[in-house]
Amino acid sequence: MPQLPFKEMSRPAIIRWLLIAVMVVFGIRLFYLQVIKHADYAEMAAAEQIKPLTIPAKRGLIYAMDGSTPVPLVINQTLYTMFVDPSIVKDPSKILDTIRSVAGGNLQPNLESLISRKESRYQILGKNLTRRQAEMIKSKNYAGLGFQEVTARVYPEAGLAGQVLGFVNGDGVGQYGVEGYFNSQLVGKDGRLKSVTDPSGVPLTIGDKNVNIPAVDGDDIVLTIDRNVQAFAEKALAEGLKRTKATNGSVVVIDPRNGKVMAMANLPTYNPAEFGKAQSADLFNNAIVSAPYEPGSDIKTFTVATGLDKGIIEPDSRYNNTDYIKIEDRTIQNFTKGQTGDITYQTALNYSLNTGMVTIAKLLGDGNSITKGARDTLYDYFHNRFGFGKLTGIELSNEQPGIIISPSQRDGGAVRYSNMTFGQGMDLTMIQVASSFCSLVNGGTYYPPTVVEGKLDKDGNLVAAPKKTPKLGVISKTASDKVHKMIHEARTAFFANRDKPGYDIGGKTGTSQTLINGSYDNDQTVGTYLGYGGDTEAKYVIMVEVSGKGMGLQGGTDAMPIFTDISNWLIDYLKLQPKG
Amino acid sequence: MSYQPLTTPYYSSRRQSGWNRNQNTVAFASSIKLGPISHTILIALMVTIIGLVYLTQATMTTSYDYEAQKFDNQIAELETKNADLKVDNARLTALEKVQSSNVAKNMTTPVSTEYAR
Numbered sequence: 001m002p003q004l005p006f007k008e009m010s011r012p013a014i015i016r017w018l019l020i021a022v023m024v025v026f027g028i029r030l031f032y033l034q035v036i037k038h039a040d041y042a043e044m045a046a047a048e049q050i051k052p053l054t055i056p057a058k059r060g061l062i063y064a065m066d067g068s069t070p071v072p073l074v075i076n077q078t079l080y081t082m083f084v085d086p087s088i089v090k091d092p093s094k095i096l097d098t099i100r101s102v103a104g105g106n107l108q109p110n111l112e113s114l115i116s117r118k119e120s121r122y123q124i125l126g127k128n129l130t131r132r133q134a135e136m137i138k139s140k141n142y143a144g145l146g147f148q149e150v151t152a153r154v155y156p157e158a159g160l161a162g163q164v165l166g167f168v169n170g171d172g173v174g175q176y177g178v179e180g181y182f183n184s185q186l187v188g189k190d191g192r193l194k195s196v197t198d199p200s201g202v203p204l205t206i207g208d209k210n211v212n213i214p215a216v217d218g219d220d221i222v223l224t225i226d227r228n229v230q231a232f233a234e235k236a237l238a239e240g241l242k243r244t245k246a247t248n249g250s251v252v253v254i255d256p257r258n259g260k261v262m263a264m265a266n267l268p269t270y271n272p273a274e275f276g277k278a279q280s281a282d283l284f285n286n287a288i289v290s291a292p293y294e295p296g297s298d299i300k301t302f303t304v305a306t307g308l309d310k311g312i313i314e315p316d317s318r319y320n321n322t323d324y325i326k327i328e329d330r331t332i333q334n335f336t337k338g339q340t341g342d343i344t345y346q347t348a349l350n351y352s353l354n355t356g357m358v359t360i361a362k363l364l365g366d367g368n369s370i371t372k373g374a375r376d377t378l379y380d381y382f383h384n385r386f387g388f389g390k391l392t393g394i395e396l397s398n399e400q401p402g403i404i405i406s407p408s409q410r411d412g413g414a415v416r417y418s419n420m421t422f423g424q425g426m427d428l429t430m431i432q433v434a435s436s437f438c439s440l441v442n443g444g445t446y447y448p449p450t451v452v453e454g455k456l457d458k459d460g461n462l463v464a465a466p467k468k469t470p471k472l473g474v475i476s477k478t479a480s481d482k483v484h485k486m487i488h489e490a491r492t493a494f495f496a497n498r499d500k501p502g503y504d505i506g507g508k509t510g511t512s513q514t515l516i517n518g519s520y521d522n523d524q525t526v527g528t529y530l531g532y533g534g535d536t537e538a539k540y541v542i543m544v545e546v547s548g549k550g551m552g553l554q555g556g557t558d559a560m561p562i563f564t565d566i567s568n569w570l571i572d573y574l575k576l577q578p579k580g
Numbered sequence: 581m582s583y584q585p586l587t588t589p590y591y592s593s594r595r596q597s598g599w600n601r602n603q604n605t606v607a608f609a610s611s612i613k614l615g616p617i618s619h620t621i622l623i624a625l626m627v628t629i630i631g632l633v634y635l636t637q638a639t640m641t642t643s644y645d646y647e648a649q650k651f652d653n654q655i656a657e658l659e660t661k662n663a664d665l666k667v668d669n670a671r672l673t674a675l676e677k678v679q680s681s682n683v684a685k686n687m688t689t690p691v692s693t694e695y696a697r
Contacts, residue, residue: 072670078660131664156670204645231675577695 050209051197057188059153060218062165062178064227065453070462071227074165074179074272077154080134080147082106082126086117088144095142099125103133128152159271161230163286164223164264164451166397167272176284178451179272180397182221191215220456224260229253232569233263240546240562241267246527247548251562252288252430253570254541256438256532259447259468261394262540264288285398292402292427296512297352297555298530298543299423299433301487304349305440306381307360309479315346315486325355327370327418332358335511349486350493352509357421370414375407378417385474386436387446388428393468394449402428423512424520434543436474437530441487441506441538444480446471484538491531494556498564500571502578504538507531507563509555514547527553529560533567535576542566 009017033041063070082099089095092115099107107126108114114123125145129137134147153168166177174183194211195203203210233251241249253263266287270278278284285291307313323337336351348356358370365374382388382404389404404426405412419425435449447470454464475483488506491499499505510528513520526547532538544559544566553559570576614622671677678684 071673072666075663075667075670077663077667131660154667156667156674158674158676160675198642202646202649204642227675 046209049196050194051201051203052211053193053195053203055191055193055213055215056151057190057215058217059151059168059172059188060182060186061220061456062186063220063222063456064157064161064225064230065222066227070222070453070456073157073161073223073225073227074153074155076151078131079127079150079152080129080131081124081150082129082134082137083122083124083146083148084115085121085144085146086115086123087119087121089115090143092116095145098140098142099137102136103129106133153272155271155273157227157231158273159269160227160234161223161225161264162269162272163266163284164225164396165272166284167275169275175275176397177286178221178223178396181395182219186218186221188218189216222453222456222462223451224255224262224453225264225451226262228573229570230263230265232573233566234265234267236562236565236569237265237267237544240544240558240565243561244527244546244553244558245548246546246551246553246558248287249546249562250288250430250544251566252434252543253566254434254438254449256442256447256538256541259435259438259449259470260453261449261451264451286396288430289392289394289396289399290429292400292429293526293545294424294426294512294515295428295433296423296510296526296528298437298508298510298528300349300352300357300421301437301440301483301508301530302382302386303357303360303378303421304345304486305475305479305483306378307345307363308482309381309475310364310377312363313345313360315482315489316344318342318344319348319356319359321348321353321355321359323355325358325418327358327415328413330415330418332418346486346489349490349508352422354422358418361418361421370417372407375412375414375417378420379404379406379412381475382420382426385446385471386432386439388426388432388436390432392429392431392435392449394431395452399431400429402426402432404428423510430543430545433530434541437532437543438538438541439471439474440480441484441532441541442480443477444473444475446474484532487532495560495564498561498568499533500568500578503533503535503571503576504579505531505533505567507560509560511553511555523552524550525552525554527555527558529555529563531563531567533570533576535579539574539576540567540570542570 059076061072061076062074064073065071082103084095086092092112096111096115099111103126106129108124111125114125117123128150129147137145138147155165164177166175166179166181168179169175172187174180174186179186192211192213193203194209195205196210197203233253237249237251241247248267250266251263252261252265254261264286268283270283275284304313308315319342321340321343323340324331324333326332332354334351334353334355336353339347339351339353343356345356345360347353348359361370361374361378362368363374364377365371383390383406389402391399391401393399404420405416407413407417416425431449436446439446448468450465450468452465454462457463484506487508488504491505491507495507508530510526510530512526512528513522514524514526515521516524526545528543528545530541530543532541534540542563544562546553546558546562
C-alpha cells in the first residue's frame with residue numbers, strides 16, 4: 001500500500017491554526033453570549049443598573065380661614081424615628097445621655113432595657129424627632145444608631161375642629177371628615193424615576209430607558225371654617241356642657257348668605273394627632289352630619305314657614321287653641337298648657353304649641369283633618385324644598401340622609417304628619433336643619449352647606465371653589481320676611497335681655513323626647529336652640545344641641561345660653577353695627 | 581504676472597472625453613501615496629479618537645449627573661428646612677399661642693364702641 005506522503009507543517013503554521021481555532025471558539029462563545037443570550041444578559045444588567053424609584057407626592061395641606069386669610073390647620077412635617085442596633089453599640093450610656101438631653105420627650109420608656117438587648121438588631125428608641133434633634137444626634141456619629149424619615153401630619157392648632165378634619169391612618173389613607181372625603185385629592189400622585197444608577201444609587205442620565213415622571217402633589221384645601229369662630233364655638237360649648245352637666249353637645253355656625261359653615265363643633269371629641277388614643281371610634285364621627293335625631297320644636301319654624309308660603313296663615317291670624325288635639329286615635333298635647341282660646345300663630349310659635357302646628361297641617365288640607373293633600377304638601381316642603389331626609393352634599397365623610405316618611409308609605413298617615421309638624425316622627429341631621437333654616441331667614445334661598453372655601457394655588461393664592469347651585473324660592477321672599485320676623489318675636493318674647501341691643505336676633509327652642517325602645521322618654525330629652533343673628537340682614541345661623549344619657553335637657557335653659565354666648569361674641573367678631 | 585500651466589497628471593480637455601454640459605472637466609489626484617500599513621494606522625487612530633470623544637462625552641454627562649444630584653440634594657434639604665420653618669411659623673401663630681401671648685394679655689375691652697356711618 002503506497003504511503004501517503006506526510007506533509008509536515010511548519011511551527012508558525014501550527015500556531016496560526018491553533019490561534020484560528022481558539023479565535024473560532026471565542027467567536028462562537030461570543031456569538032452565544034452576545035446574540036443568543038443577549039436578551040437574558042441585558043435583563044440581568046438592567047436589573048442591576050436600572051433602579052425604579054418612587055417620587056412620593058406630598059399630601060395636600062388643610063387650611064382654615066382667619067377672617068379673610070387662610071391659616072394652616074393640617075401641615076406635613078418630616079420627622080424621624082430613631083433606632084439602634086444593640087449588637088454593635090459600644091457605649092450605651094453615652095448614647096442615652098445624648099438622646100435624653102436632645103430629645104427627652106420623644107423617647108420610648110425603658111431605654112436601658114432596649115439598648116442592652118444584644119440579641120436584637122433593631123430597637124426603636126424614639127419617635128417623631130424633629131430634623132434639628134436628629135441632626136444634633138447624628139453629629140455625634142454613634143455606631144449602631146440610625147434614623148428613618150417619616151412624613152407626619154401635624155396640627156398647629158392642636159385638636160381644633162378635629163372631627164371636621166379627620167385623620168390619616170398608618171397606611172396614609174384619610175379617614176373621616178375632610179381627610180376622608182377629599183382623600184383622593186389630598187393624596188396627589190406619586191412620580192416615577194427609572195434610571196441607570198451608579199453603585200451608590202445616584203441616578204445617571206446614560207441609557208435610553210430612563211423614565212422621569214414628576215410627582216403631582218395633593219391639593220391644598222382651604223375650609224370655610226373660621227378658626228376664631230371655631231375656637232369660640234368649642235369654648236362656649238365646653239362651658240355650656242359644664243354648666244348643664246350634659247355629656248354631649250354640638251354647635252354649627254353657618255353664614256345664611258351663602259351656606260358656608262363657619263364652625264362645627266362636637267363634644268366629646270378627639271385630637272387627630274393622637275387618634276389612636278381615642279376611647280371609641282364613635283368619637284371620629286361628626287355628629288352634626290352623621291347622627292340623625294328627632295329635631296323637636298325647632299321644626300315649628302318650618303311648619304309656620306310652610307303655612308305662610310301657602311298663604312293659609314299670617315303671623316297675626318287667629319285660631320282657637322286647645323291644650324289637646326285629637327288626630328285619629330292619638331291625642332296630642334302641648335308642653336305649655338293654658339294658652340287656650342283665640343290666639344295668633346305668633347303666640348303659638350312663642351309658646352311652642354304643638355296644637356297650633358297641627359292646626360296649620362289641617363289647614364293645608366280641608367281644615368278638619370290632615371288629608372293626603374295636606375301630607376303631600378308638607379312632604380313637598382320638608383323633603384323637596386327644605387331637603388329633610390336627603391344628603392346635603394357637605395364635603396365631609398359619613399354624612400347620613402336621615403329618614404322622612406312619605407305620605408305614600410304605609411306609615412305616612414295623619415298621625416305621623418301631625419307629629420312631624422312639631423319635629424317628631426322623622427330623623428334629621430343638624431346640618432340639614434341648620435342649612436335649611438338659613439333659607440327661612442335669608443329671603444327664601446337654600447344654599448347647600450359647604451365647608452370648602454377653595455384651594456391654594458402654587459403661589460399660595462386662594463382660588464375660590466366653584467359655587468354650588470342654590471335653590472331659589474324654597475319659600476317666597478314675603479313668606480321668608482314674615483317667618484324671619486316671627487322667629488325674632490319668638491326670641492324677644494322670652495329672651496330679649498340676653499342679646500346686645502340694636503341687633504336682629506331670633507331663635508326657637510327645641511326639646512325632643514328620646515325614643516327608647518319604641519316609646520318616648522320624657523326623662524331623657526335633647527335640648528336644642530336654632531337661631532340667627534345680624535344687623536340689616538341675617539349674618540349667621542347658629543344651632544346648638546345638648547344631650548346626656550338619662551338627662552332631661554331643655555332647649556330654653558340648656559342650649560339657648562350657648563347660642564347667646566356665641567351670638568353676642570359673633571356680633572363683635574363680625575363687626576356688626578347696631579341698627580338705628 | 582505670467583500664466584502658470586496646470587501640472588496635474590490627469591488632465592482631460594473637453595475634446596478628449598465625452599464632454600457634457602455641467603460636467604466637471606478637471607480631475608485632481610493627490611501626489612501623496614499611502615500604503616496599506618499607513619491606512620490601517622490612520623483608521624486605528626480615527627477609531628481611537630472617536631472612542632475618546634465618546635468616552636469624554638459620556639464622562640462629562642455622568643459628571644453633570646453628579647452635579648445635578650448634588651443640587652437635588654440641596655433642594656431637598658432646603659425644602660425640608662422650609663417645611664420645618666413653616667411648621668414653626670404655624671405653631672407660633674396658632675390661636676392658643678397668640679391668645680396666651682403677653683400682647684394679648686395686656687389687651688383691654690373697650691368701654692364703648694362708636695360706629696362710622
